[in-house]
Amino acid sequence: MRSGRALAAVVSFVLVLCGPAFAGEPKQGGVLRMYHRDSPGSASIHEEATYSTNVPFMPVFNNLVIYKQDVAQNSPDTIVPDLAESWSWSADKKTLTFRLRQGVKWHDGKPFTSADVKCTFDIVMGKSQQKFRKNPRKSWYDEVVNVTTNGDHEASFNLKRPQPSLLALLASGYTPIYPCHISPAEMRTHPIGTGPFKFVEFKANESIKLTRNPDYWKKGRPYLDGIEFTIIPNRSTAILAFVAGKFDMTFPTEVSIPLLKDVKAQAPDAICVVAPNNVSTNIIVNSKDPPFDNADIRRAMALALDRKSFISIMFEGQADIGGTMLPAPEGLWAMPKEMLEQIAGYGPDVNANREEGRKLMQKAGYGPEKHLAVKVSTRNIPVYRDPAVILIDQLKSIYIDGELEVVDTAQWFPKVARRDYSLGLNLTGNAVDDPDQSFYENYSCNSERNYTNYCNKEIEKLFDAQSMETDVGKRKKLVWDIDKKLQEDVARPIIFHGRTGTCWQPYVKGVTVMVNSSYNGYRYEDVWLDK
Amino acid sequence: MFAYVVRRLGLMLVTLFGISIVIFFLLRIVPGNIVDILFDAAGFVDPADKANLERELGIDQPLVVQYLRWIGGLLHGDLGYSYVSEKPALDEILPRIPITARLAGLALLFSASIGIPLGVISAVYQGSRTDYALRVVSLSGLSLPSFWLGLLILMASVAMFGHIPIFNPNPRTFGEMFSTYCLPSLAVAFRSSALTMRITRSSMLEVLRQDYIRTARAKGASEASVNFHHALKNAILPVITVVGIEAAFLIGGLIVTETVFNIPGVARFLVEAIRWRDYPIVQNLVMFIAVIVVFANFTVDMLYAVFDPRIRYTD
Numbered sequence: 001m002r003s004g005r006a007l008a009a010v011v012s013f014v015l016v017l018c019g020p021a022f023a024g025e026p027k028q029g030g031v032l033r034m035y036h037r038d039s040p041g042s043a044s045i046h047e048e049a050t051y052s053t054n055v056p057f058m059p060v061f062n063n064l065v066i067y068k069q070d071v072a073q074n075s076p077d078t079i080v081p082d083l084a085e086s087w088s089w090s091a092d093k094k095t096l097t098f099r100l101r102q103g104v105k106w107h108d109g110k111p112f113t114s115a116d117v118k119c120t121f122d123i124v125m126g127k128s129q130q131k132f133r134k135n136p137r138k139s140w141y142d143e144v145v146n147v148t149t150n151g152d153h154e155a156s157f158n159l160k161r162p163q164p165s166l167l168a169l170l171a172s173g174y175t176p177i178y179p180c181h182i183s184p185a186e187m188r189t190h191p192i193g194t195g196p197f198k199f200v201e202f203k204a205n206e207s208i209k210l211t212r213n214p215d216y217w218k219k220g221r222p223y224l225d226g227i228e229f230t231i232i233p234n235r236s237t238a239i240l241a242f243v244a245g246k247f248d249m250t251f252p253t254e255v256s257i258p259l260l261k262d263v264k265a266q267a268p269d270a271i272c273v274v275a276p277n278n279v280s281t282n283i284i285v286n287s288k289d290p291p292f293d294n295a296d297i298r299r300a301m302a303l304a305l306d307r308k309s310f311i312s313i314m315f316e317g318q319a320d321i322g323g324t325m326l327p328a329p330e331g332l333w334a335m336p337k338e339m340l341e342q343i344a345g346y347g348p349d350v351n352a353n354r355e356e357g358r359k360l361m362q363k364a365g366y367g368p369e370k371h372l373a374v375k376v377s378t379r380n381i382p383v384y385r386d387p388a389v390i391l392i393d394q395l396k397s398i399y400i401d402g403e404l405e406v407v408d409t410a411q412w413f414p415k416v417a418r419r420d421y422s423l424g425l426n427l428t429g430n431a432v433d434d435p436d437q438s439f440y441e442n443y444s445c446n447s448e449r450n451y452t453n454y455c456n457k458e459i460e461k462l463f464d465a466q467s468m469e470t471d472v473g474k475r476k477k478l479v480w481d482i483d484k485k486l487q488e489d490v491a492r493p494i495i496f497h498g499r500t501g502t503c504w505q506p507y508v509k510g511v512t513v514m515v516n517s518s519y520n521g522y523r524y525e526d527v528w529l530d531k
Numbered sequence: 532m533f534a535y536v537v538r539r540l541g542l543m544l545v546t547l548f549g550i551s552i553v554i555f556f557l558l559r560i561v562p563g564n565i566v567d568i569l570f571d572a573a574g575f576v577d578p579a580d581k582a583n584l585e586r587e588l589g590i591d592q593p594l595v596v597q598y599l600r601w602i603g604g605l606l607h608g609d610l611g612y613s614y615v616s617e618k619p620a621l622d623e624i625l626p627r628i629p630i631t632a633r634l635a636g637l638a639l640l641f642s643a644s645i646g647i648p649l650g651v652i653s654a655v656y657q658g659s660r661t662d663y664a665l666r667v668v669s670l671s672g673l674s675l676p677s678f679w680l681g682l683l684i685l686m687a688s689v690a691m692f693g694h695i696p697i698f699n700p701n702p703r704t705f706g707e708m709f710s711t712y713c714l715p716s717l718a719v720a721f722r723s724s725a726l727t728m729r730i731t732r733s734s735m736l737e738v739l740r741q742d743y744i745r746t747a748r749a750k751g752a753s754e755a756s757v758n759f760h761h762a763l764k765n766a767i768l769p770v771i772t773v774v775g776i777e778a779a780f781l782i783g784g785l786i787v788t789e790t791v792f793n794i795p796g797v798a799r800f801l802v803e804a805i806r807w808r809d810y811p812i813v814q815n816l817v818m819f820i821a822v823i824v825v826f827a828n829f830t831v832d833m834l835y836a837v838f839d840p841r842i843r844y845t846d
Contacts, residue, residue, distance in 0.1 A: 204616045206795040232793045244695040
């Protein structure tokens with residue numbers, strides 16, 4: 001009898017020990033409930049330029065290749081096959097060929113073939129009869145001559161010149177493969193993909209519903225029966241609803257640092273992760289018109305910045321100082337700290353920097369008796385407005401009196417695109433942590449998004465040189481030099497790189513928050529509920 | 532009376548026609564249109580793409596042509612398509628109307644059923660502690676913004692019950708129904724009932740000083756009969772006017788309440804549509820609201836005659 005009790009005790013002990021291990025096995029079933037921060041413009045990822053669309057609709061699709069969804073840092077080493085089984089570069093590095101997965105079906109039952117790959121990129125490159133309403137990432141594929149197919153299961157990208165980062169662009173959440181047989185208009189309202197979840201409905205300003213794709217080509221995935229997004233634009237209501245347990249997860253990277261404290265206080269069991277979102281807050285200066293056509297005034301302005309103050313006021317210390325590329329360790333391409341601190345305005349002695357700035361302003365004819373009055377334009381939302389107010393305060397230290405000009409969202413981008421501003425505060429997001437996307441888009445002479453009119457033909461050559469460089473070590477050094485030069489030229493002074501939080505209830509498993517992009521990690525096929 | 536009603540209906544049509552012109556042109560004066568917004572964050576924009584989209588949506592046409600198309604469609608029951616969702620505007624607007632109508636109806640009901648009796652009590656007990664307490668309540672109702680009150684209700688509900696009463700499209704129990712509609716309505720009605728209470732009080736105070744009230748009391752009528760039968764009946768006209776005006780202004784209060792309680796009603800939808808410059812949605816919705824306001828005013832005028840037999844509408 002005694003031995004029987006002892007045996008029972010041992011078995012119970014072993015079961016208790018093994019309990020967590022059993023709990024760690026993914027479970028099938030359940031619907032993930034998440035709030036959404038706003039109503040996306042449409043369901044078509046290719047036509048939108050916000051992750052408000054990626055988050056709910058990335059689970060509907062597959063890419064050719066994808067960043068590994070359970071690794072937080074996107075890098076060339078974490079790119080894995082998706083609809084492609086494998087890929088290879090030609091010897092001259094000008095052709096990238098994908099061998100495609102066989103037996104994959106679209107959600108409407110039609111087979112996926114290489115024609116769909118060609119169709120997708122023909123529309124994106126503007127070479128198709130079918131057109132997107134808007135095509136924000138057409139310029140990503142400027143170096144691609146065409147996409148050709150070889151049978152149903154092979155597609156090749158033919159390039160004008162080597163561009164190793166093409167693979168990174170194809171792995172982004174912004175690059176799903178669309179079906180040939182569905183029009184762009186239908187994709188905006190009822191998307192058909194090959195992904196782990198099928199689209200059910202999208203009620204603007206209300207909800208988005210996805211259901212499990214039982215025929216998903218990756219066996220055993222997804223674990224969830226579905227995902228439901230409730231659209232709650234009011235952030236206070238959304239956070240309260242999460243705290244009350246109405247949602248399993250917050251909208252990714254949408255919880256600000258001050259709000260995170262509230263969440264942890266009211267829902268201590270919630271798991272929260274703070275990570276960089278690869279969005280930089282920066283100053284745009286219209287360098288073609290007075291007074292900022294004067295390089296000394298631009299330099300003085302860069303010297304007036306106290307970046308640590310911005311970070312302590314807005315992020316309670318949890319943000320990063322860097323150049324154009326996302327700072328390390330999360331960012332792959334950031335210049336070393338010692339190199340960064342050599343740049344004017346990045347040195348630790350803010351008072352000395354400002355003294356130098358005041359001398360430059362005096363050289364330009366301004367001083368304690370004669371201040372320079374400028375309008376500081378920014379978009380009328382808090383993430384833009386708040387740092388603009390701090391900027392105005394800091395500019396006073398170099399005799400610049402800034403007046404805040406808040407601009408309605410509908411007018412902000414058209415206004416800066418027209419260069420109808422003198423000094424502005426802007427946010428720049430990067431879909432992939434790769435220099436090609438950032439440099440060409442924001443600093444190239446011919447780019448429409450080069451809002452500051454910065455144009456340096458020598459730098460432009462370096463953009464191409466780094467873009468073609470296949471040796472990662474050599475490319476990094478080129479990127480650092482370019483980034484340093486951009487900061488020295490005050491092309492678009494970077495104030496800080498923000499960090500934000502994502503929270504989920506403890507029973508939600510398999511969530512990975514990506515640390516160097518907020519656009520690529522929303523496939524949700526590995527997420528499960530331990531209920 | 533019949534001729535008066537017909538003339539009023541004719542005037543209502545003229546008013547609505549004027550409103551349609553104001554709505555249409557004011558909307559076009561606001562800087563930016565849907566094409567600007569759609570392309571705002573899209574990086575490089577080919578001007579041909581913008582022109583194509585403007586042509587597709589018909590906003591490249593002269594304003595007069597656009598206006599005539601809208602009015603022509605409206606008269607035939609064709610409200611056009613939402614620029615954003617690309618669905619018929621009617622399909623977008625119709626499902627949201629009952630939600631907001633329920634909220635607005637309940638808010639008006641709460642406003643009248645709380646405001647009028649408390650206003651009478653406050654007037655009857657003028658200068659007493661009850662009167663002072665009720666005046667404090669009414670002043671706080673007028674001072675508290677409804678969005679703040681809404682947030683307080685949400686926070687209190689989470690803190691006390693661990694439940695958040697945001698919108699539930701399919702309430703199954705009375706509790707769910709209560710939290711879905713009654714709590715947001717109360718948040719809106721608080722301000723409105725405070726106003727009703729104050730108007731009722733001042734109107735009642737005036738009437739209670741009249742000779743016929745003294746006569747009624749001298750004839751031995753009970754206090755309840757004096758206050759509610761003789762006094763309130765005669766004091767109600769200004770209250771009806773205020774309730775009518777409040778009905779018109781309710782949509783403003785509902786915008787914030789629908790946002791705070793995450794209710795997918797007409798008011799929040801209107802704000803979103805304005806943000807996107809979704810002209811077909813905005814102009815049809817504002818027109819719909821204008822119709823409601825015009826009819827509310829008409830109803831109030833007709834109610835005057837019901838409550839005060841001395842008022843007779845003639846040519």
